[in-house]
Amino acid sequence: MGKMHIKLTVNGKQEELLAEPRELLIHVLRERLGITGPHIGCETSHCGACTVDMDGKSVKSCTVFAAQANGANITTIEGLGNPDGLHVLQQMFKEHHGLQCGFCTPGMITRAWRLLQENPNPTEEDVRFGMAGNLCRCTGYQNIVKAILAAAAELNAAKEAAQ
Amino acid sequence: MIPSRFDYHRPDSVDGAVALLTKYGDEARAIAGGHSLIPMMKLRMAEVQHLVDLQGIDSMKGVSVAGGTVTIGAMMTQHELIANEALAKAAPIIREASLQIADPQVRYVGTIGGNLANGDPGNDMPGLMQCLDATYVLAGPDGTREVAARDFYEAAYFTARSDDEILVSVRFTAPKGGYAYEKQKRKIGDYATAAAAVLIEKDGATCAATSIAMTNLSDTPVWCEAAGAALVGSKLDKSAIDAAVAAMLPTIDPQEDNRGPVEFKKHVAGVMLRRAIERAASRA
Ligand SMILES: Cc1cc2nc3c(=O)[nH]c(=O)nc-3n(C[C@H](O)[C@H](O)[C@H](O)COP(=O)(O)OP(=O)(O)OC[C@H]3O[C@@H](n4cnc5c(N)ncnc54)[C@H](O)[C@@H]3O)c2cc1C
Ligand code: FES
Ligand code: FES
Numbered sequence: 001m002g003k004m005h006i007k008l009t010v011n012g013k014q015e016e017l018l019a020e021p022r023e024l025l026i027h028v029l030r031e032r033l034g035i036t037g038p039h040i041g042c043e044t045s046h047c048g049a050c051t052v053d054m055d056g057k058s059v060k061s062c063t064v065f066a067a068q069a070n071g072a073n074i075t076t077i078e079g080l081g082n083p084d085g086l087h088v089l090q091q092m093f094k095e096h097h098g099l100q101c102g103f104c105t106p107g108m109i110t111r112a113w114r115l116l117q118e119n120p121n122p123t124e125e126d127v128r129f130g131m132a133g134n135l136c137r138c139t140g141y142q143n144i145v146k147a148i149l150a151a152a153a154e155l156n157a158a159k160e161a162a163q
Numbered sequence: 164m165i166p167s168r169f170d171y172h173r174p175d176s177v178d179g180a181v182a183l184l185t186k187y188g189d190e191a192r193a194i195a196g197g198h199s200l201i202p203m204m205k206l207r208m209a210e211v212q213h214l215v216d217l218q219g220i221d222s223m224k225g226v227s228v229a230g231g232t233v234t235i236g237a238m239m240t241q242h243e244l245i246a247n248e249a250l251a252k253a254a255p256i257i258r259e260a261s262l263q264i265a266d267p268q269v270r271y272v273g274t275i276g277g278n279l280a281n282g283d284p285g286n287d288m289p290g291l292m293q294c295l296d297a298t299y300v301l302a303g304p305d306g307t308r309e310v311a312a313r314d315f316y317e318a319a320y321f322t323a324r325s326d327d328e329i330l331v332s333v334r335f336t337a338p339k340g341g342y343a344y345e346k347q348k349r350k351i352g353d354y355a356t357a358a359a360a361v362l363i364e365k366d367g368a369t370c371a372a373t374s375i376a377m378t379n380l381s382d383t384p385v386w387c388e389a390a391g392a393a394l395v396g397s398k399l400d401k402s403a404i405d406a407a408v409a410a411m412l413p414t415i416d417p418q419e420d421n422r423g424p425v426e427f428k429k430h431v432a433g434v435m436l437r438r439a440i441e442r443a444a445s446r447a
Contacts, residue, residue, distance in 0.1 A: 001168040001212075021171035021214065022204075043164045045202055046352065048268060057242070057271035062164075063201050064272075067171035068194070068216060111268070132351040133266030 006070045010035060011079030021067035025059075026050045028066045029076065037077035037106040041135070048134035051107035052076045058114045060133070077106035080113055088158075089113060089151045098147035100138035108134050112148045120159075122152060166204035169211050175219045177302045177329055184327045185304045187213040193329060195238060196272035198265070199281045223276070223331060228253040234334045237276025241265070244275060253337040256360065260291050260344035266352040279312075280330045282320040285354030289316060290384035291344065294360035294376040297335035303328040316383035340364035340372070341447030345439040347431050349422065355379040356422045357432040361439040363394070365447040370394045375407070375440075380415035380432050387411045390436070399444040407440060408433045 003018040010033060017032055029035040029052070041049030043062050050062040053075040081087030089109045092098065099105045108131070115122065115130040122130065127148050128141075136144060174180045184191050190212035194200050203209035217223060223238035228249050235244070241261045244250060251258045264270060264278075264287050278288040279299065292299075292312035299310050304327055312333075315323045324330060346358035358378035364371045373391035378384055390411040397403030417428035 001170050004171060020168065022166050022168055024165075043205075045198065045269070048266075051268060058268050059272055060268045063198055065171070065197070065201065065214075067173075067214070068197065068218065070173075115267075130267055133268040 004067055004070070006066055008069060008071075009073045011075055019066040021065055023066040025052070025054075025061040025064040025066055025069045025074075028069075029061060029074075035076050035078055038110070039103055039106060041103065041107075046135070047104070047107075048111065049104050049107045051111045051134065053110055053114055056114070058111045058133070075110070075113075077110050080109065087113070088154050089116075089148070092147040092151040092154065093144070096143050096147040096150055098139065098144045104134060104136040104138075108136065108144060112151070116148070116152055116155060120152060120156060122149070124149065164205045166201075167207060167210060169214045171214050171216065173216045173219045175221075177220060177222060177331055180215050180217060180220060180329050181302055181304055181327060183213065183215045184329070189326055191215055191326075193217055193280075195274040195277035195280075196240060196269075197277075198269050198273045199277060199283060199286075217276075217329070226250050228337065231337050232334060233337050234332055235275055236332050237279075237330045238274050239276075241270035241273050241275070241278075242267075245270070254295065254335070254342075256291065256295070256338065256342035256344055256362070259342070260287055260346075260360065263287065263344060263346045263348075263358075269352070275333065276330045279315075279333065280322065280324060282316065282322045283354075284319050284382050284384070285379045287344075287346065287355065287358060287378055290358065290376040290378035290386075291360045292333060292335070293384050293386040294362060294374045295335040295338060296374065297333045299324075299330055300332045300334065301328040302331045307331065313386050319382040338362050338374075341443040341445065343439040343442035343446070345435045345442070346378070347435055354422075357417075357428055357435045359432070359435040359439040361436070361443040363399070363440070363443040363447045365399075365444070368398050370397050370399050370403070370444075370447075375411065375436070377411065377415055377432060377436070380417045380428060382416070385414050387414050389414065394440065399440070404437055404440050408436050411436055 008015045039049040041047035045063040052061045081090045192211040223236045225236045227234045278286045297312040310323045341363045347356045360376045362374045375387045375391045390407045393406040393410045
């Protein structure tokens with residue numbers, strides 16, 4: 001029951017480490033790789049604060065073993081934008097007050113990023129349904145939904161302008 | 164919330180997975196999406212020394228619709244089932260039910276095979292498969308065998324699958340007529356307080372055939388033959404639906420828990436069945 005050699009691509013960077021198979025992906029990201037954007041809210045697969053993108057899917061990284069993730073391509077909030085160059089979603093969360101304490105925000109935005117790739121023109125209902133795996137204790141969701149809809153409009157306008 | 168130690172295996176074939184399960188016996192456990200198993204391992208309610216990950220087995224993926232028969236690989240995720248247009252055409256009740264399971268993140272990884280093999284009465288797919296009269300294909304050390312969904316569930320977490328068998332695929336005849344999956348839950352991502360799967364075929368205005376199954380109202384899913392029979396030959400009017408609900412109630416055995424007392428669950432079961440029959444009838 002020894003350690004395993006694990007290879008991950010995280011935010012475009014190759015990472016290699018030794019981990020016990022039972023280690024959870026969220027712990028590998030936060031404690032070994034120092035990627036602390038994804039948070040641990042509940043650790044019981046319910047809140048979505050730990051959401052990361054794994055091979056094109058939004059997953060709760062508290063419910064994935066490091067061993068299962070071996071070979072995967074992972075994107076976290078750190079891979080989407082940074083303080084000097086905010087992603088459109090981050091910008092819109094800021095403008096529309098889509099966050100208060102900010103604890104849920106990395107998971108929210110990482111999930112919304114995948115949602116908008118699958119459905120670039122969501123209705124309000126699509127956003128609510130597509131974000132149902134992410135809980136927020138502060139905002140009451142209204143402004144999160146507004147921010148995501150605004151980001152969709154912004155991204156679509158940018159796409160049109162580029163054509 | 165850290166599970167005990169285990170060794171990890173990622174076979175690339177069904178034979179390889181079965182060989183590992185056979186070799187390690189009750190120390191081994193298959194893992195598909197892990198969204199039922201990992202929470203149990205974290206709580207140390209499941210002790211696993213050898214985890215056999217099925218993600219590398221390509222032959223357990225895919226959906227085929229051929230000659231009126233639908234076959235679904237056990238490793239298809241709920242997300243993939245929802246997105247599959249051929250499946251939505253052949254058996255739209257699968258998309259309708261899958262959209263009511265858990266939340267987006269769970270549906271990206273949770274598989275139909277895991278949902279069916281798990282044996283938790285709260286899982287939605289087993290009742291659905293009983294409604295569709297599906298057949299499960301199991302691979303073991305002595306080859307494959309088939310078990311009807313209606314014979315598979317013995318008690319909570321006890322099924323006809325033996326420890327060294329892998330559920331490879333499920334197969335059913337594409338349903339005709341109307342369908343509905345109705346589920347009452349306390350919040351998004353919750354298991355059913357009560358759920359009903361209904362298929363109805365009509366001949367003119369008369370109900371010609373039905374199938375009805377109920378979820379999370381007993382220690383196994385409940386296929387209600389008598390409730391279905393109460394509708395056949397009727398015009399699907401209120402008295403026929405009342406009779407179907409009355410025939411369903413004695414077949415369920417809900418237990419009191421944090422989803423409510425027994426009387427409440429029976430009440431909700433009746434409401435779900437009534438709504439599902441009405442919606443299936445309107446689509447038939
Ligand atoms: C927050 C949350 C909410 C949920 N809500 C719902 C809900 O509303 N309705 C619902 O139905 N489910 C719900 N689930 C459960 C979810 O759908 C699971 O993903 C599913 O039950 C199991 O699928 P899995 O692929 O994750 O299986 P796993 O967790 O990997 O496996 C479950 C069990 O099946 C066995 N197994 C898996 N695949 C096979 C196979 N091919 N052959 C043999 N044995 C196998 C495993 O050994 C294990 O014992 C929820 C889960 C979470 C975390
Ligand atoms: S910490 Fe993973 S879902 Fe809450
Ligand atoms: S902003 Fe505080 S939990 Fe969402």
